[in-house]
Amino acid sequence: MENSQGSVWVLAEQIDCQILGVSFQLIGQARKLADELGTSVESVLLGDHIQEQARLLIAAGADKVYLGNSPQLEFYQPEIYCEMIVNLARERQPAIMLIGSTFMGRELAPLVAARLQTGLTAHCIDLVLDENKILDAKIPAYGGLLSIMCPQKRPQMATVAQGVFPKPELDETRTGEIIPLDVPVDISRRIQTLEVVREATDGVALESAPVVVAGGAGAGDPEGWSKIADLARALNAALGSTRPAVDEGWADLETMIGQSGKVVSPELYIGVGLSGEQQHMVGINNAQVMVAINNDAKSPVFEQVDYGIVDDCREFVPALIKKIKEYQEKKVTC
Amino acid sequence: MLNIIVCVKAVPDPKEACNIKIDPHSKTLMRCDVPLVVNPLDKNAMEAALQLKEQFDVHISVLSMGPPEAGNIVKECLALGADQGFLLCDPAFGGADAYATAFTLAKGIEKIGAYDVIICGMASSDGSTEWVGPEIAAILNIPVVTMVKEIVESDRDRWKVKASLENGYRLMQVKLPAVFTVTRDLNTPRTLSFSGIIKARTKEITRWAISDLGVPAEAVGLKGSPTIVSELSSTESKREAEIIAGTREEKAEFLVQKLADVGVL
Known part of the structure; x- marks a missing residue:
């Protein structure tokens, strides 16, 4: 079992042969944890035609990559993926296993x-280590932070959203081992991924957008929501949402910002008609400037942003769009 | 006959959940008497089962684990049209994490006996983990599809479903028995009818304690939970808002100017 005893694992993920950003971010954090534990970083990558991509995980900080490279692994297939990872984990006994919240x-975690x-x-x-080197996984709850730990069982497992940790520098000179995995033959085929359909998205991707406009329940109705969408368009911003806006049916779940949604780190964040619920606010990581528009001067959101506008967002947003457009025209003509 | 088990959870009413806070001194939760309701996504699970019952010969069992008060939400599901209700209720089940919850529910499912389809909401509004559905599947050793947004085909022994993916979906073919966790996109849950409430009056809820499930106390509740909540800490915001004053137009103008000055416009 050499030094693989107690290593830190990252279950990497690829879509169309490209490793996801969150997988690199987790390798970066795994490296920190592993250095503190005095152990190695190992990653599992499953897919097809991904031999070259495996090297990138080493460049990001992995010491070993277990690579399943087969047409059968092209898409996520729950039974095969799970079987391969469980078998490998039973053999190698990792201390920690990290997975992106994709x-x-x-499903797989x-x-x-x-x-x-x-x-x-x-x-x-x-994700940090406590004084006994136990993984201390922090989650937001009830206006504070909870430390969740798994003191006895191994591995200690956690999912983390894209954008929580920074992407590590890729060092092409790093060396590591790529260990090929066989696809097990005696897998029951009770479930199969028949097809994966990706739709082209309109607008700007939330995770990488320099400007994010997020709307909440204060939009009031679909018309109020469309004004917030207009503001996002005027700023060439990505449009995000809160859980209540998704529940109302104004916004897709895909646009939800927060602990169980997307994590954004824009230069400018504008929260419109939302109250600063913790579950939403933890999804805004290292924003440079934050603005909130809410008609309640006592709203907790004003304790969490840089600039506050106390006004009915349904009235204020059109006025703001007008001023933004004037500013943009002036900027062009200058 | 297709046997469906719908797993439901009693959660603090999400509309009032913001009233639940950490006591900064004792670091325990202040519940402030927030009432328990059916977890919103579990209503979509219930609705999926009811729609199937309208088309096929279906028997719906509702299963929950929780305190005695959770009997009310099982009753509510009976009033919606479920045939039988089961509540796993024992002080020993208290403090369970996702794994211990899934284990206990799986034992309840095994005791119910006949099942072809198990439907759960994709997440709970309070715990916010999504693990119970897939962990039930792993413990029962049956397949699972999480975040189902459309049931495309529901044949007697094989289903085709669409499940959410980043910017799209995956089409999955699954042999029954299987677990499905469902999203809001799947359907719009119906509301209670008066006749349903009347009919539910005569439906009994079966309550099972740890002795009925025949599992050791170490396997359930806090003792059976691999994870522990070790600490509650409060967070402090690093920002404080400058409130921009003036008429609506002035506020808009000032804001644009501020944003331009700091270089984010």
Whole structure:
């Protein structure tokens, strides 16, 4: 078992042969944890035609990459993926296993955790080690932070959203080992991914947008929501939402910012008609400037932003769009 | 006959959940008597089962684990049209994390016996983990599809479903029995009808304690939970808003100017 005993694992994910940003970010954090524990970083990557991509995980900080490279692994196939990871984890006994909070990760992580009869912390916003070198996974709750720990069972598992940790520098000169994995043959085929359909998205991607406009319940109705969408368009911003706006049906779940949604780190964030609920606010990481528009001067959101506008957002937003357009025209003509 | 088990959770009413805070001194939760309701996404799970019952010969069992008061939400599901209700209720089940919850529910499902389809909401509004559905599947050793947004085909022994993915969906073919966790996109849950409430009066809820499930106390509740909540800490904001004053137009103008000055426009 050499030094793989007690290593820090990252279950990496690829879509169309490209490793996701969150996988690199987790390698970066795994490296920090592993250095503190005096152990290695190992990653599992499953897909097809991804031999070259595996090298990038080493450049990002992995010491070993277990690579399953086969047409059968092209898409996430729950039974095969789970079986391969569980078998490998039983053999190698990692101390920690980190997974991105992607749709795949959010299904695969609990399947693996239950098979290994271990604990899994959902959507952490920080991962540190306590004085006994136990993983302390922080999640926001009830206006504070909870430390979730898995003191006895191994591996200690956690999911983390894209954008929580920074992407590490890639060092092409780093060396590491790529260990090929065989695809097991005797897998039951009770479930199959028949097709994966990706739709082209309109607008700007939330995670990488320099400007994010987020709307909440204060929009009031679909018409109020469309004004917030207009503001996003005027600023060439990505449009985000809160859980209540999704529940109302104004916004897609894909646009939800927060602990169980997207994590954004824009230069400018404008929160419109939202109250600063913790579950939403933890999804805004290192924004340079934050603005809130809310008609309640006592709203907790004003304790969490740089500039506040106390006004009915349904009235104020059109006025703001007008001034933004005037400013943009002036800027062009100058 | 298709046997469906719908797993539901009693959660603090999300509309009032913001009233639940950490006591900064004792670091315990101040519940402030927030009432328990059916977890919103579990209503979509219930609705999916009811729609199938309208088309096919379906028997719906509702299963929950929780305190005695959770019996009310099981009753509510019976009033919506479920045939049988089960509540796993024992002080020993208290303090369970996702794994211990899934284990206990799986034992309840095994005791109910006949099941072809198990439907859960994709997440709970209070705990916000999404693990219970897939962990039930792993423990029962049956397949699962999480975040189902459309049931495309529901044949007797094989289903095709669409499940959410980043910017799209995946089409999954699944052999029953299987677990499905559902999203809001799947359907619009119906509301209670008066006749349903009347009919539910005669439906009994079966309550099972730890002795009924025949599991050791170490396997359930806090003792059976691999994870522990070790600490509650409060967070402080690093920002304080400068409130921009003036008429609506002035406020808009000042804001644009401020944003331009700091270089983010």
